[in-house]
Amino acid sequence: MKNKTTRLTGAAWIVIVLFGAMLNPLWASTPQQQVTGRVTDTNNNPIPGVSISLTNSNTGTQTDMDGTFELVASPQDTLRVSYIGFKTLLLAVGNQTRFTIQLQQDITNLGEVTINAGYYNTTRREQTGSIARVTAEEIERQPVTNPLAALQGRMAGVSIVQRSGVPGNAPSIQIRGQNSLRNTLSNSGNLPLYIIDGVPLDSAPLNSFSGLTSLGGIDPLNTLNPANIESIEVLKDADATAIYGSRGANGVILITTKKGTGGKQNTRFNAQVYTGAGVVPRKLVLINTADYISLRQEAFANDGATPTESNAPDLLLWDTDRYTDWQESLFGGTAETTGVNLGVSGGSERTYYNLGVGYQRETSVFPGDFKYTKLTANLSLNHRSSDERFKLQLSTSFGSDNNRQFDGSSFVSTALSLAPNAPALYTENGELNWEDSSWTNPFATLYRESEARVQQLISNLSLSYAITPQLEARLNTGYTLLKSEEEVKQPLQFYNPALWSFVNSRSVDLNAQRQSWIAEPQLNYRNTWGKFNLDALIGGTFQHRQGSTFSITGIGYSNDQLLGNLATAQQVVVTDNTSQEYAYAAAFGRIGFNYARKYYLNLTGRRDGSSRFGPSRRFASFGAVGGAWILSEENWMQGLKPFLSFTKLRGSYGSTGSDQIGDYGYLDTYSATPGGGGLYPTQLTNPIYSWERNRKLELALELGFLNDHLRLNTSWYRNRSSNQLVGYNLPAITGFSSVQANLDATVENTGWEFEVATHLNRGRFNWQASLNMSIPQNRLIAFPGIDESSYANIYKVGKSLNIQFLYDYTGVDPETGLYTFEDVNEDGVYNFDDRVLIKDLTRSLFGGFRNQFTYGRLNLDFLWE
Structure with missing residues (x-):
């Protein structure tokens, strides 16, 4: 309890400093002046959408369709003028109130595009x-x-x-x-x-x-x-x-x-409407009915067996001249997609907003009226004080989707295995055809409908205040709420009518709810001493998450129309009713140095506490060091320009952790015995398992050629995850299948990553192309005692985690007609020990290639993955 009080006091102190500073300004506001201007390219054509911002704050605006802008600034401010594809300009305001700005095209924007690195x-x-x-x-x-x-x-x-x-x-x-x-x-x-x-x-x-x-x-x-x-x-x-x-x-x-942009501007509206269609592009080539019948007859002859109506309805009962392309019948439809997005943004110099709504509808390639629909709404609101010291940012989004599908998990396998001369799907009366119980009509699955409804709210509020020009206090808070409800209905129509007296209709309802809140107070410090730059932050995280699930099954409805009305079910069974809480607290910090904008050092650290571990194992420390050296800024590299225009070496090493396990796993738990009057154990206790550890190493080289028309990035990485958090399997005699524990096993991921990008501008013509390729390798490099554990038939040291143990197939025995395998038991019974082949299912290479051509307002873009 003492530690908890200390943490709350620390958080309260940050809040007091934050709001106390807002109420007691330390220095007077700087005089402001109206600044206007126009931005054009080298041909004097106006450029709309150019970002105009002040370097010492988030104040900014964008140019309109005529390339003009206006905003409020002080004489000490510096304008940052940036637009993708053009070189960024820094212009001192001084006493100038009118600017005429001409931007030069720039192939690379390495130093201009802001990247979100988290904190x-x-x-x-x-x-x-x-x-x-x-x-x-x-x-x-x-x-x-x-x-x-x-x-x-x-x-x-x-x-x-x-x-x-x-x-x-x-x-x-x-x-x-x-x-x-x-x-x-x-x-x-x-x-x-x-x-x-x-x-x-x-x-x-x-x-x-x-x-x-x-x-x-x-x-x-x-x-x-x-x-x-x-x-x-x-x-x-x-x-x-x-x-x-x-x-x-x-x-x-x-x-x-997306956020709004500050500055004086008119209200802007935007609309996007799209539609599309999708099909299964490639299907298997299956044999026709004549070949199928011939194959079946040969199989019976080879076995010396006699076809009967029960084991061969396709030969004796069904029309041997009929042919149905079951792939086309079961998943040969066209999925249609339609989307509409509407947005409006506007505001004043100090307060601006962005509001949007969206709708999406998508059908499936399966038969029937099944579809997915989604409605979304989002709001972003930004405000800053006149002296630019206080800033507020609010963003919230709400989404509601409805997914109406069916239990069609067997549709693909059915389409590939069903005889091409199977009966018609429907009778002449339009009812499902069951053909005297000689087959299972695949369209019966369409009656087992499911509907999932998910609603989610995500909100964030960020407050910041500049205590001094170098020191800023910030408070980030957030709240999420997710509600999910799924209903699956299985009417009598799902079954063959001949079985209706033996089966029951049923419905299953699954409800889930998740909600969480987070608060993160921070202090950020930035300063420059000559060529030396410092960027540091320190902060804390307080998070609480709560979730619950509830499922209930209704069995035996008198009428299919009553499915889902639990009051009319003959039997109601509650199969799950759980509620879980998760608490997380942390302190973190970062120190970033750079000298002359060519030597960079980044130090990060974090102390984490999680409620998913026992009292003596809840806290752990993690950290990393990263560095970069921009060689192209060195004097001895200048002779290689413009051929080798950019060169950077970077590397990092550090550790992270994982607590992705269930809540309360360290406790021994009990449930009431059926009928009441007693308790029985449902989980074994283990309060000493601790964090999973992941140690990461990376080395990278980034190159730019021909004034950065061509860029090449190469990275090598090695990640090792140890102290594995898994369930330790137990013998059945204990009454439990497993207990939560750490395994002394180490998993290693290594790989190479390559990225190539080019960008060419020729007047109104623009061409961009990029290629990325990954060559990953996954291995289990250590697992003491694996041969004596229950994982001996799942994993193997030195191999990937994604493997399968297979038998060594040696052909068909001509005397028995049976398959034969190498190294089997003498009695001919196959077991796990006989599986001597190991198949690695991990992708050995993956990547993507993107090409984009633009001429004026016409754009052609494609991606191959």
Whole structure:
């Protein structure tokens, strides 16, 4: 209790300093003046949308369609004029109130584009860590449901795989490989940290009962509107992720939403409408009915068996001249996509806003009226005081999606295995055709409908105050609320009518709720002494998360129309009713040095505390060091320009951690015995397991050729994750399948990442191309005692985590007609020990190639992944 009081006192002290400084200004306001101007290119054509900002604050505006702008500044201010594709200018204001500015085209914008590094900002030129970035321009050109889908093929080292083509299904994402031994299929323990406008979002997918979305679950990011995203940054190495401590072990994904811009401006409206269509582009080539019948008859002859109506209805009962392309029938439709996004922005010099709404509708390639719809709304509000010392930023977004699908998980396998002469799907009366129980009609699955409704609110409030020109106090707060409700209905129509007297209709309702709040007080300090620059911050994190799940099943409805009305069910069963809480606290700091803008050193550290560990194991420390050397700024490198225009070496080393396990795992828990009157144990206690550790090393070389017309980045990394947090399997005699513990196993991910980009401007013609390629390798490098453990048949030291043990196939025995394998038991019974082949299923290479051509207002863009 004493420690808790101390932390609250520290947080209160930060707040007192913050608001006390606001109420008691330390120095008088600087005189302000109106500044106007016009921005053009070298041909004197106006450039709309140019960013005009003051270097010592966030004050800024944009040029209108005529290239003109106006804002309020003081004589001591400096204007920063920047626009993508043009060189940035820094202009001292002084007593000048009117500017005529001409921008020069610039191939590279390494030093101009601001990159969100989490608790601070940097640029491509000055970053010491590995940070990949995707902009709003790239995201808006892809009509995707999930923002992560927009990252596919655009980032080296970031693997995103769609588990299915069903909208709403959570993709599998890994940043530089799999670190944890935990469940590979669900990606448990390997999830990255999602940060949306400074607010962490629980990245664990929502459980689903629907066959189409049960694999991987429902992604909580679906409720975000991709059109409202300004940028997505992915932090990969130790230098970039260590400041997030235990939460950054598997990488960090920072999502920044769009904001308004300050300065005097008219209200602006924008609208986006898109539509599209999707089909399954490639299907398997299957044999026709004649060949199928011949094959079946030959199989019976080889076995010396006689076809009967029960074992061969395709030969004796079904029309041998009928042919149905079941791939076309079951998933040969066209998925239609429609989206509408509307936005308005405006405001005054000091207060400005951005408001947007969106709608998206997507159907499926399956038969039936199944669809996914999403409604979103977002608001951003910014305010700053007249003396530029106090700033307020509020952002909130709300999303509501509805996913109406069916349990069609077997549709693909059915389409590939069903006989081409199987009966027609419907009778002449339009009812499902069951053909005297001789087959299972695949369209019966369409009656097992599911509907998932998810609503999510994400809000962030940021307050900052400049105590001195070098010292700023900041308070970031956030709140998230997610509610999910899924209902699966299984009517009698799902079954063959001949079975209706033996089966019951049923419904399943699954409800989940997640809510969390976070508060992060910070102090930021920046100063310059000649060529030496210092950028430092210190802060704390206080976070609380609460979640609950509840599922209930109704069995035996008298009428299919009553499905879901639990009052009419013959039996109601509550299968799950849980509530969990998670508390997290941390202190973090960063010190960034640079000398002459060519030598960079970045030090970060964090002390984390998590409620998921026992009282003696709750706290751990993490940190990293990163450095960069811009060789092209050295005098002895000037002779190589303009051929070798930019050269930078950078590297980092550090440690992060992970607490991605269930809550209360260190406690022994009990439940009431059926009927009451007693308790029985449901979980074994283990209060001494601790944090999983991930140590990361990276070396990189960045090159620019021909005045940066061509850029080449090469990175090598090695990540080692140890002290694995997994369930230690127990023998059944203990009454438990496992107990939460640390395994003395080490997983290593190494790899190379290559990025090539070129940019060419010729008048109105513009060409951009980029290529990224990743060569990853995953290995289990240590696992003492694995041969005596329950993992002996799953993993092997020196091999990838994503492997399969296979039998060594040696052909067919001509005497018995049976398959034969090498090294089997003498009795002919195959077991795990007979599997001598190891197949690695890890992708050995992945990447993407993007090409964009622009001529005037005409644009052609394609991406190959």
